[in-house]
Amino acid sequence: MTFLIWGIAAVVTFVAAGLPLGVEAQIALACSALVVMVAIKLLKLSGAWRPVFLALGTFVVLRYVLWRLTSTVPSIDSPLDFAAGMILVCAECYCVTMLFLSLFTVADPIDRPKAPQLSAADAPVVDVFVPSYNESIDIVAPTLAAAKRMTYPAGKLNVFLLDDGGTEEKVQSDNPGIAAKAQARRESMQALCRELGVTYLTRDHNSHAKAGNLNNGLAHSDGEIVAVFDADHVPAVDFLTETVGFFSTDDKLFLVQTPHFFLNKDPIEKNISAAHMPSENEMFYGMVQKGLDKWNAAFFCGSAALLRRQALEQVGGFQGSSITEDAESALELHSRGWNSLYVEKPLVAGLQPETFDAFITQRSRWCRGMVQIMLLKNPLFKSGLSLPQRLCYLSSSMFWLFPLSRMVFIFAPMLYIFFGMKIYIANGQEFLAYTLTYMLAALMIQSYVFGQFRWPWASDIYEYIQSVMLFRAVISVFINPRRPKFDVTAKGQTLDESRLSGLATPYFVIFFLVLASMIVLGFRFANEPNTRDLITVVGVWSALNLFLTGISLGAVCELQERRSVPRVSSNLKASLVFGTEILPVVIEDMSFGGLRVRLLGTAQLPPRTPGLLRIVSGDALGTVLETPVTSVGRRSFDEGRGAGLKFYGVNADRFKIIAKVVFADITPVHQGRVDNYKQVGVLRGTAIIVTWWFAQTTRGLYYAVFRRGQVSAGRTDASTETTLS
Numbered sequence: 181m182t183f184l185i186w187g188i189a190a191v192v193t194f195v196a197a198g199l200p201l202g203v204e205a206q207i208a209l210a211c212s213a214l215v216v217m218v219a220i221k222l223l224k225l226s227g228a229w230r231p232v233f234l235a236l237g238t239f240v241v242l243r244y245v246l247w248r249l250t251s252t253v254p255s256i257d258s259p260l261d262f263a264a265g266m267i268l269v270c271a272e273c274y275c276v277t278m279l280f281l282s283l284f285t286v287a288d289p290i291d292r293p294k295a296p297q298l299s300a301a302d303a304p305v306v307d308v309f310v311p312s313y314n315e316s317i318d319i320v321a322p323t324l325a326a327a328k329r330m331t332y333p334a335g336k337l338n339v340f341l342l343d344d345g346g347t348e349e350k351v352q353s354d355n356p357g358i359a360a361k362a363q364a365r366r367e368s369m370q371a372l373c374r375e376l377g378v379t380y381l382t383r384d385h386n387s388h389a390k391a392g393n394l395n396n397g398l399a400h401s402d403g404e405i406v407a408v409f410d411a412d413h414v415p416a417v418d419f420l421t422e423t424v425g426f427f428s429t430d431d432k433l434f435l436v437q438t439p440h441f442f443l444n445k446d447p448i449e450k451n452i453s454a455a456h457m458p459s460e461n462e463m464f465y466g467m468v469q470k471g472l473d474k475w476n477a478a479f480f481c482g483s484a485a486l487l488r489r490q491a492l493e494q495v496g497g498f499q500g501s502s503i504t505e506d507a508e509s510a511l512e513l514h515s516r517g518w519n520s521l522y523v524e525k526p527l528v529a530g531l532q533p534e535t536f537d538a539f540i541t542q543r544s545r546w547c548r549g550m551v552q553i554m555l556l557k558n559p560l561f562k563s564g565l566s567l568p569q570r571l572c573y574l575s576s577s578m579f580w581l582f583p584l585s586r587m588v589f590i591f592a593p594m595l596y597i598f599f600g601m602k603i604y605i606a607n608g609q610e611f612l613a614y615t616l617t618y619m620l621a622a623l624m625i626q627s628y629v630f631g632q633f634r635w636p637w638a639s640d641i642y643e644y645i646q647s648v649m650l651f652r653a654v655i656s657v658f659i660n661p662r663r664p665k666f667d668v669t670a671k672g673q674t675l676d677e678s679r680l681s682g683l684a685t686p687y688f689v690i691f692f693l694v695l696a697s698m699i700v701l702g703f704r705f706a707n708e709p710n711t712r713d714l715i716t717v718v719g720v721w722s723a724l725n726l727f728l729t730g731i732s733l734g735a736v737c738e739l740q741e742r743r744s745v746p747r748v749s750s751n752l753k754a755s756l757v758f759g760t761e762i763l764p765v766v767i768e769d770m771s772f773g774g775l776r777v778r779l780l781g782t783a784q785l786p787p788r789t790p791g792l793l794r795i796v797s798g799d800a801l802g803t804v805l806e807t808p809v810t811s812v813g814r815r816s817f818d819e820g821r822g823a824g825l826k827f828y829g830v831n832a833d834r835f836k837i838i839a840k841v842v843f844a845d846i847t848p849v850h851q852g853r854v855d856n857y858k859q860v861g862v863l864r865g866t867a868i869i870v871t872w873w874f875a876q877t878t879r880g881l882y883y884a885v886f887r888r889g890q891v892s893a894g895r896t897d898a899s900t901e902t903t904l905s
Contacts, residue, residue, distance in 0.1 A: 203613045206247075210240050210617035217624050221861075234283065237625040244618035245276055252605045265603040268592050271585035278582075279622060281575035284568075286471035286629060292523055295425035300333035304427065306420060306486070307403035311342040311393045313386075315411040317368060317830055318772050319531075324378050325832070326414045326839035327407075331421050338403060339378045342393045343369050349385035375832035389666030390482070391505035395497040403489065410483040413440070413530040414843040423486050426521055434491035434518035435510060438484045439465035441526035441850050443746045447536045448645055452734045452876050456858040460642055463633035469522045477572035478522035479510035483530070491518050501556055503666045504549025511557060511573055515564035526850045529843055531745065536681040536736055540649045547650045548664040550580040551657040583654050586647035590690065590729070593722045596714075597697040597704070608713040615717070623862050636865030644728045645735050648686050677740050680883045684736040688884055691729040691877075698722050730873045733880020737887075745772040748842045748849055756809070756825075758791040765823075767795075770841045774812070774826040785811055785823045793825065795837055807834035 201209065213236040219225075220233045253269060254261035308327045312320050320341065327339045346366030353359040366382065373380040383396045394408065405427060409415055423436045440461060444450075449459055458466075472478045480487065482505070491513050492498065499508040510520060533539040559565060559573035595601040606615070623636055657664060701722060705715045747769040756763040756777070763785065765777040775793070779785060790810045797803040809825040827834055860868065 203609050206243065206613040210243065210613065213240050214617060214620055214624070221624065221628055233628055234625065237621045240617050240621035241276060241279065244614045247614045248272065254602055254605060261601050261603055264595055264601055268588060268603055271588040274581065274585050278575065278579060279625070281571060281578070283629065285572055285575050286467055288474050289467060289470035290474045291470070292521065295422055296428055297421065298425050298428060302428065303333045303336050303424065304404035305336045305338070306332065306405045306407055306424065307401040308337065308339040308407045308409065309342055309394055309397045310340065310409050310411055311344065311390055312411040313344045317372060320411045321372055321835035322772060322838045322843065323409055323411055323414045324372070324376050325835040326843045327409065328376055328378065329417055329839050330415055330419050331417055338401065340397050340401060341369060341373055341378055341380050342397045343380060343382045344386050344393045346382045347385055372832065388500035389503065391498040391500035398489070398492065398497055406487045406489055406492065408483055408485055408487070409528065410530060413483045413528045414839065416527045416846045417844045419527045422525060422527055423523055427488060430519055432517065432519050433521060434488045434513045435478070435480055435520040436486040436523060437469065437478055437481055437520065438523045438525065438527045440481060440484055441529050441846060442532045443529050443748065444532050444534065446532045447534065447539045447738070448642060448735045451536065451737055451739055452731060452872060456856060457635050457638065458633050458857045463630055466524070466633045467630060470524060472572050473522040475568035475572050476519055477514065477569045478520045479576070480506040482506035484528040502549045502552035503545055503664050504553065507550065507576065508553055508557065511553065511559060511562065514569055515562050517564065526846050529846050529849065536738060537683055540646070540683060543646050544650055544653045545666065547580045548653050548657050550577045551654055552661050552664060553577050555657065555661040581654060582643045583647035583650040586644050587651050590725050593718045593725065594693065594697050596718050597701050597722070604717070606717055608716050611717045627862055631859055635860055636862045637869045640728060641731055645732045648690065649683060679738050680887050681736040681738050687729070687732045687736050691733055694722060694725050694729050698726060727869065727873045730877035734876025737879055737883045747771045750841050752841055755794040756791055757794055758789055767841055770838065772838060774824065776822065776824050778822050788812065793837065795840070797836065797840065805833040805837050807831055807837055
């Protein structure tokens with residue numbers, strides 16, 4: 181019945197979209213469709229109403245596309261206008277194509293049942309790979325300690341640190357500084373691995389970047405299942421019990437992927453103070469991957485995943501033709517008939533880039549890698565894929581062309597304003613009937629489908645901010661698809677003070693260009709009464725651009741961040757040992773660098789006193805863990821005394837304690853974040869964006885005037901330079 185409703189809705193939509201209508205009739209029909217869509221959303225109608233809603237939205241969108249292609253393109257008699265107009269049409273067609281591809285992808289997202297639980301005898305051997313390049317011990321060690329703590333049958337779990345920061349090539353470098361640093365890193369990592377019971381692996385040189393590092397791990401291990409965690413992705417204790425069992429249900433299953441949950445906000449979210457807005461990754465892991473899973477197209481995301489060794493060996497290991505080895509490997513395996521599966525439950529906690537510069541470095545790699553896949557292994561022509569898989573992979577790779585369309589939308593109005601080029605032929609009434617209703621329909625579709633995970637205009641903000649830096653990256657891949665190199669994303673950085681990003685200049689240049697175009701447009705509106713219809717159309721367009729470019733000024737104003745890893749709440753009992761005195765405490769929160777405790781009873785804690793934090797590990801042997809701490813402050817609470825403690829020195833027990841306290845159960849941490857999110861509609865979301873514009877534009881201009889000499893590069897916390905003691 182559901183497919184019948186979808187089919188009827190599709191046929192009616194496409195037939196109606198092609199009907200010849202006057203402008204008045206178009207306004208009436210489009211507005212009627214929008215009213216029904218609003219009613220469906222407000223009344224929270226579901227079931228058969230979902231295809232009705234999407235059919236009405238699609239009708240409005242297709243009516244706009246038909247009008248746009250047949251009535252608004254400049255005459256070829258004006259070659260420059262025609263060429264510029266066709267570029268704009270192509271950019272819009274790309275957006276409409278991506279809208280429909282994304283709707284197909286998430287048409288029927290699925291929820292997986294809990295994984296079957298295997299007996300110790302039936303459980304396969306799991307090799308855990310933690311690839312590392314330049315991450316410090318403070319970042320890597322909690323991941324290794326947590327991986328060792330995962331619940332799994334004894335003798336069937338092996339953990340490997342794959343260290344590309346201590347390769348022979350680096351240790352034997354002609355540069356004494358590089359050689360000494362690599363040797364010191366290798367020795368400290370080897371000592372850490374010995375204490376934690378982890379196997380240390382390095383190789384001769386860093387060929388094929390992360391893919392080569394993982395393949396080196398495959399060559400030195402033999403477990404049936406391979407788990408991959410990025411160096412800063414700390415797994416929960418139940419990661420394997422929630423995932424491994426799925427491999428027993430399908431011999432052709434090559435991948436079980438889980439979400440990437442992050443303890444910190446991304447730089448854009450943090451810098452524009454976007455409180456209560458779902459983070460960018462929530463939509464991908466909360467909706468898109470579930471939609472891809474429906475079509476057997478959920479793909480490997482580089483970490484927080486399990487893969488079957490047999491499948492990897494069939495394709496020669498992790499793929500390295502592109503710099504996004506994860507998605508490329510999944511594409512290759514899907515084309516060989518292997519299956520994938522997505523588990524929505526967050527089972528790792530990681531770190532997002534802390535600075536805007538690092539954020540752009542990360543997104544540039546994703547962007548270039550996915551465009552490489554589109555060019556070198558285009559899913560439309562990849563043999564072995566089903567049609568839905570082709571469309572899903574096409575959507576995932578084509579998405580990263582957004583910098584091209586975004587830059588076209590920013591600069592296109594200026595061609596008319598500054599040079600008088602007519603690239604969009606329409607009057608005010610047509611703009612209202614087609615363009616405005618299309619924009620509203622697209623916003624409502626986005627809100628209806630993704631509203632739980634994405635605010636109105638949020639995608640526009642994120643895409644524009646990235647596009648300024650990624651535009652050249654996309655072009656460079658088209659020029660030479662095999663040229664991109666793997667860039668490692670810096671993690672665990674801090675900022676001593678709020679300052680302007682080193683990448684800020686183009687954002688200010690574009691903002692002032694848009695502002696200047698608005699001023700010129702106002703002058704032309706006052707002095708060119710015969711073209712006011714077209715000026716109004718361009719004015720609305722430019723006003724939207726002014727909002728996007730203004731908000732971006734706040735995004736490149738880095739906020740102070742002195743803590744490299746956020747604190748995570750806890751309620752675990754422990755002890756503090758000062759000499760012969762043992763004080764019972766409750767741990768209230770903890771991060772990689774320290775913790776806050778509440779003293780029980782009447783004991784007093786002298787400030788800045790070295791001691792030991794003691795905690796029972798919870799394993800079968802009742803092992804006691806101890807690590808040095810020093811008190812850094814004291815304040816009163818309703819119950820007992822509160823104290824701040826700082827870790828000092830580096831030892832294995834410290835990281836085992838962090839793994840137990842912070843990462844044993846990630847679900848409450850994630851749920852607390854989700855509970856803080858608020859779902860907003862189109863009107864409220866637009867109002868919030870307006871307030872952001874005023875606040876972020878003002879802050880950006882203030883930084884440009886008073887802090888333009890303070891350019892951020894971020895730094896790694898000094899504590900990360902310590903060695904294992």
